Amino acid sequence: MKKDIILAGVGGQGILSIAAIIGTAAVSSGIYVKQAEVHGMSQRGGDVQSNLRLSSAPIASDLIPFGKADMIISVEPMESLRYLPYLSPEAWLITNTTPFINIPNYPEVENVMAEVRKVKNHIVLDADQMATEAGSARSANMVILGAASPFLDIAMEVLEKAIRSTFGRKGEEVVNMNLNALRIGRQLADAQMTN
Amino acid sequence: MQKLVLLGDEAIAQAAIDAGISGIYAYPGTPSTEITEYIQHSKEAAAKGIRACWTANEKTAMETALGMSYAGKRTMVCMKHVGLNVAADPFINSAITGANGGLLIVSADDPSMHSSQNEQDSRFYGKFALVPILEPSNQQEAYDMVRYGFDLSEHFRLPVMLRITTRLAHSRSGVETRPQREQNAVSLPTNLRQFVLLPAIARKQYKNLLSQQQALISESESTGFNIFIEGTDKSKGIITTGLAYNYLMENFADRKVPYAIVKIGQYPLPINMIEKLANECDEILVMEEGMPLVEEHLAGLLHRGIKVRGRLDGTLPRDGELNPNIVAVALGFADTRGEEIPAIVASRPPSLCVGCPHTDSYIALNEAMESYSKGRVFADIGCYTLAALPPLQSINSCVDMGASITMAKGAADAGLVPAVAVIGDSTFTHSGMTGLLDAVIHKAPITVLILDNSTTGMTGGQSSEAFGRLKDIVTGLGVEPEHIRILKPLRKNHAENVQAISEELNYDGVSVIIPTRECIQTLNKRLREKFKNKK
Numbered sequence: 001m002k003k004d005i006i007l008a009g010v011g012g013q014g015i016l017s018i019a020a021i022i023g024t025a026a027v028s029s030g031i032y033v034k035q036a037e038v039h040g041m042s043q044r045g046g047d048v049q050s051n052l053r054l055s056s057a058p059i060a061s062d063l064i065p066f067g068k069a070d071m072i073i074s075v076e077p078m079e080s081l082r083y084l085p086y087l088s089p090e091a092w093l094i095t096n097t098t099p100f101i102n103i104p105n106y107p108e109v110e111n112v113m114a115e116v117r118k119v120k121n122h123i124v125l126d127a128d129q130m131a132t133e134a135g136s137a138r139s140a141n142m143v144i145l146g147a148a149s150p151f152l153d154i155a156m157e158v159l160e161k162a163i164r165s166t167f168g169r170k171g172e173e174v175v176n177m178n179l180n181a182l183r184i185g186r187q188l189a190d191a192q193m194t195n
Numbered sequence: 196m197q198k199l200v201l202l203g204d205e206a207i208a209q210a211a212i213d214a215g216i217s218g219i220y221a222y223p224g225t226p227s228t229e230i231t232e233y234i235q236h237s238k239e240a241a242a243k244g245i246r247a248c249w250t251a252n253e254k255t256a257m258e259t260a261l262g263m264s265y266a267g268k269r270t271m272v273c274m275k276h277v278g279l280n281v282a283a284d285p286f287i288n289s290a291i292t293g294a295n296g297g298l299l300i301v302s303a304d305d306p307s308m309h310s311s312q313n314e315q316d317s318r319f320y321g322k323f324a325l326v327p328i329l330e331p332s333n334q335q336e337a338y339d340m341v342r343y344g345f346d347l348s349e350h351f352r353l354p355v356m357l358r359i360t361t362r363l364a365h366s367r368s369g370v371e372t373r374p375q376r377e378q379n380a381v382s383l384p385t386n387l388r389q390f391v392l393l394p395a396i397a398r399k400q401y402k403n404l405l406s407q408q409q410a411l412i413s414e415s416e417s418t419g420f421n422i423f424i425e426g427t428d429k430s431k432g433i434i435t436t437g438l439a440y441n442y443l444m445e446n447f448a449d450r451k452v453p454y455a456i457v458k459i460g461q462y463p464l465p466i467n468m469i470e471k472l473a474n475e476c477d478e479i480l481v482m483e484e485g486m487p488l489v490e491e492h493l494a495g496l497l498h499r500g501i502k503v504r505g506r507l508d509g510t511l512p513r514d515g516e517l518n519p520n521i522v523a524v525a526l527g528f529a530d531t532r533g534e535e536i537p538a539i540v541a542s543r544p545p546s547l548c549v550g551c552p553h554t555d556s557y558i559a560l561n562e563a564m565e566s567y568s569k570g571r572v573f574a575d576i577g578c579y580t581l582a583a584l585p586p587l588q589s590i591n592s593c594v595d596m597g598a599s600i601t602m603a604k605g606a607a608d609a610g611l612v613p614a615v616a617v618i619g620d621s622t623f624t625h626s627g628m629t630g631l632l633d634a635v636i637h638k639a640p641i642t643v644l645i646l647d648n649s650t651t652g653m654t655g656g657q658s659s660e661a662f663g664r665l666k667d668i669v670t671g672l673g674v675e676p677e678h679i680r681i682l683k684p685l686r687k688n689h690a691e692n693v694q695a696i697s698e699e700l701n702y703d704g705v706s707v708i709i710p711t712r713e714c715i716q717t718l719n720k721r722l723r724e725k726f727k728n729k730k
Contacts, residue, residue, distance in 0.1 A: 010543065023367065027200055036366040037202075040225030040310030041653065044578065046545035060444035062366040065519035067531035078541070084534040102546060107539040115537040 001031065001153050004064045005052040006083045008074040010100045011043035015075055017166070018145050019050045025154050025162035026054045036062045045102050047079055054153075073148045075127070075141060076100045077112045084119070092121045094148045094189070096140065098128040123147050123189050130188070131181055139181035146185020150193065156186065198371050203363035206334045206370045207273075207301060208233035210341035215376045217268035217296075218246035220256035222625060223654035224275030225310040226364035227303035231273055232657075243378065249651075251660050252596070252625040253278035257285040260298060264354075265390055267382035269297040269345050276304040276315050281596065281626065283320065289354045290324040291400045292390045296379050297345035298354040305361050306485055306516035312576070312595070314514065316485035321356040321462065325404055327411050328356045328462040329420065330437045334368040336460060340420065342373065347414070351407055360484050362438055362516065412463050421465040423472070426455030431504075432476030434459060434469070434489055439482035442522040454480075464489065478502035480510065480525065484517055544584055552648055552712035553579045555684035555692075557589045559710075560615070560644065562689075563696035564589075571611060575599040575627070577619040578652045590617060597626025604630070604639040613700045616643045620661035621651040628672060634705050635673040642699045642706045645669070646684075648714040656717040669707045678702055684710040 005022070009015040019035055026033050036051040051064045066085050071092040074080030080095035087093065095116060099109050116122055127143040134143075142163070149159060160179055167175045201209060208230045211219065221231040234240045234247040250256040253274040260272040274282060279302045286300060302317035321328035329344050331337040337359065344355045388396055415421055426432065433452070435443055436459045444450050455475060457468045472479060473493075479501060481490040490505040504510040510525050511517065524530060547554050557579075564571065574580055574590035575598065582589040592602055599616035607614040618627050623645050634641055647665055651657040661668070669679055680699060682692045692710070699706035 011545065023200060027369065032369065033200060034366060034368045036362060038309070039229070039365050039655075041545050044545040044548060044581065044653075045543075047543040059368075060441045060450070061519050062362050062368075062438070062441065063518050065445060065523070065531055067533040078539075079543075081537050081540045084536055085532045087533045089533070103541055103543055105541045107541060111539050115539060119534075 001054070001056040003054040003071070003153060004069045005054070006064060006069050006072045006086055007050040007052060008072060008079040008083055009048060009076050010079060010102070011046050011048045013075045013100065014141050015048065015050055018073065018075075018141050019052050021145060021159065021162045021166055022052060022054070022152065022154070024166060025158045028162065029154065029158055031056060032059050034059045034062050047082060049083060071148065071151055073144060075144055077109065077116060078107065081112065081115055087119070090121065092123065092148075092151050093119045094123045094144065094151075096127040096144055097124050098126055098140075123192050125185065125188050127185065130184055134180055134184055136177035136181055139178050142178045142181035143185035146182040146187075147189040149182070149186050150189050198369050200367050201334055201370045202229055202365060202367050203331070203334050203337050203359060204229035204303075204365070205233045206338040207341055207357065207359070208237070209370070209372060210338040211271045211299070212237060212240050212243070212245065213372055213375045214297075214342045214345045215269055215378045216245060216271055216345075217378045218248070218260070218263045218270045219273065220248055220250050220259045220270070221273040222250055222253050222256055222278060223651050223657045224278050224303070225654055226305060226361040227273045227275045227278075227301060228654045228657070229364070230301060249657055249660070253282035254285060257282035257289070257300070260300075261285060261289050261292070264294045264296045264298040265384065267296045268379045271299045271301060271341075273301040274303070275311065276302055276317050277311060277313065277595065278302075279317055279320055280315075286320065286354075287324045288392060290326045290404055291392055291397055293352045293400065293404070294348050294354050295352065295382070295384045295389075297348040299341065299344045299348060299357055300354055301357045301359065303359050303361070303364050304485060307361070309361050312593070314486075316488060317356065317358045318462065318485065318488050321358065322488070325408065326354050326356055327351070327414070328358055330358045330460050330462070331363060332437055332440045332458070332460060334363070334366070334370050336420070337363065338370050338372065340460070343418065343420075351411065353404070353407065358437075360437060360516065408463065412466060415461045415463055415465040416467055418461060420460035421468060422458045423468045424452070424456040424458065426453055428453035429455075429476050431478050431480050432456070432472040434472065434479060434481045436482070436489060437484035439484050439517050439522070442517050442519045443482060445519040446523050446526060446528060459489065464492070469493070473501045478504060481505035482511065482517065482522060482525070545581060546584070547578060547581050548715050550715040551578070552684045552710065552715070553582065553646055554587070555686060555689070555712075556644065556646055556682075556710040557582045557587045559684065559689055559692040560617070560696055561587065561589050562693045563700060564615070567613065567700075571606075571613065572615045572617060573599045573602040573606065575616075575618040575622045577622055579617060579619055579646050595626075596622055597630055600627050600630035600634060600641070600643055603641040603643070604634045604637070607639050607641050612640045614641050615700070616641060618643065618645055619652070620645060620647040620649065620665060621659040623665070624659070624661040624668070628668060631669070631674070631705070631707075632672050638704050640703050642696070642702075642708065644696075645707060645709045647709050647711040649711075650714045650717045652714045652716065656714060656720065665709055669709075674705050674707050678704065678706040680706070680708045682708060682710045684712050
């Protein structure tokens with residue numbers, strides 16, 4: 001098993017919590033993990049990414065080579081495109097459709113989505129709206145993780161357990177909110193793939 | 196053995212706790228900050244009574260650690276690479292005094308300048324000081340090298356440098372820990388003049404340091420952090436340092452490289468291993484995460500020896516960090532780059548947060564400066580450096596910690612009046628106070644804005660030594676009380692803030708304006724915690 005994942009977003013959007021849950025789930029399954037993060041200046045509203053590598057064999061590099069990523073998981077649509085040179089031809093791009101506009105020259109959102117749809121395998125979802133409708137606006141991240149879950153080679157139960165252990169200290173209410181977000185993301189991905 | 200998933204920085208911190216340190220001293224700086232934070236948040240470290248202190252700057256951190264080492268206890272000092280410039284005086288001299296309790300200096304380099312002004316390579320400092328350097332290639336090695344580094348330091352009675360880079364500092368992986376050991380008891384050096392660097396003593400100590408070098412090389416040959424890996428294809432041999440080894444391995448799916456490799460993790464360099472490689476192979480390709488230290492060494496000034504390739508001959512780029520693709524190209528493999536980034540993707544530089552007090556300070560400063568020609572504002576290192584970019588475009592310099600005040604004074608001396616300095620509260624206590632004293636003594640016509648957000652913002656909100664003391668410090672340095680102005684940077688106070696800044700720009704002497712409002716990040720964090728506790 002080998003999954004090389006690029007997590008993308010804008011500083012402050014919380015991509016690291018997605019990485020932490022996948023990482024926890026992988027470690028609990030006895031899978032090797034390496035995860036490179038961005039700290040420091042870029043966290044102030046700049047573009048940020050995390051390279052998350054999972055493998056049943058020991059992993060050499062902390063960084064994913066060009067053209068070898070198995071998926072891009074992005075919480076922001078334009079950011080999902082920034083890492084296309086890393087994506088392998090058969091890989092999946094999973095992205096939120098809600099833009100984070102903090103620059104004056106942000107492109108037209110339709111043009112961004114048109115570029116996203118050029119990627120052969122993609123899942124697009126308005127995670128912010130789905131999370132809000134489910135009554136947990138702050139768990140858009142987990143909706144996106146749910147949408148990416150079919151491609152992770154990690155069982156849903158293991159991901160759910162990782163969510164429980166990560167959010168456990170924040171109380172049962174927060175845990176259930178995030179579990180619910182994970183499930184609606186998964187349902188949407190399943191539906192998009194059968195279409 | 197316990198297996199934890201840790202950042203490189205955290206592995207170093209946990210290793211230091213387990214190795215029996217009694218204190219860690221540091222000034223925050225990316226990518227080193229998380230080492231000290233981990234120990235500050237560790238219940239284990241608290242139970243053991245380990246001192247975990249932020250200091251005014253890297254120099255005071257280094258000196259405090261040297262004092263703890265003098266008293267016989269193990270101690271670690273952490274900084275980013277440019278922090279070592281600030282600590283260079285005590286660092287270089289600590290090699291001459293030597294250590295008593297184990298003394299480990301962690302310097303975190305930032306090749307590719309993700310969050311820095313330059314990409315200097317700390318190994319040059321280590322070589323310059325003649326101390327052993329350890330350079331891990333992964334999180335487990337980082338953990339293991341800390342324990343070994345303290346043993347090495349206590350065995351040779353020398354400070355030891357641990358050199359890491361951003362990718363290791365900020366990357367997580369599984370780490371197996373080892374049983375904890377006790378801290379040292381207080382014990383003074385057997386020679387109470389060891390730390391007295393009077394010329395007569397320093398000369399003797401320096402000879403002693405030189406005489407240890409051969410033993411340090413032997414140590415490098417035998418510890419296992421430098422290894423020789425045999426190869427079948429003799430057309431080239433490869434030397435890797437730090438993370439370069441991983442990028443090399445990444446390019447061979449079965450991890451079987453046909454070339455012989457010397458994997459470097461400890462300096463001084465293992466001469467026998469390198470000689471064996473040179474004897475066996477037609478040429479040597481040097482892959483270094485950092486500047487070409489080993490390569491320059493091997494190639495020599497006249498390139499008359501063995502054929503050496505690397506960053507100097509263009510086989511690898513001269514600057515920036517390495518990655519698997521750069522190494523692939525150097526090995527002659529195909530570039531695996533996928534689709535290009537679509538042209539519509541705009542760059543998204545970092546920016547000041549919504550609600551940041553600095554924004555209001557700069558908008559007021561910009562307006563007050565409108566009646567003068569451009570190019571008069573000297574700034575410093577921190578979040579507020581982002582005002583160089585649109586939309587604010589307020590500042591004209593960012594060089595090193597504290598340089599705003601001193602550069603403004605120099606420019607004013609040259610006739611650029613008024614000249615303005617902009618510096619943060621934490622940067623001011625790091626290296627701004629001495630420059631302000633210069634300005635006061637010479638009555639320089641400068642206006643200094645100390646942006647007081649009551650924290651060290653850029654690195655994530657660590658405590659600031661200036662907190663609650665700025666006005667007293669500035670008064671104590673001799674700034675006239677009527678030219679110390681405290682402002683509240685809020686939109687509603689804009690007109691009166693512009694007025695105050697304009698008045699001080701007109702004053703023919705040192706003025707200090709202190710816009711004071713808490714960092715929006717630490718404020719939000721504080722309010723969240725308050726809310727949580729109330730619930």
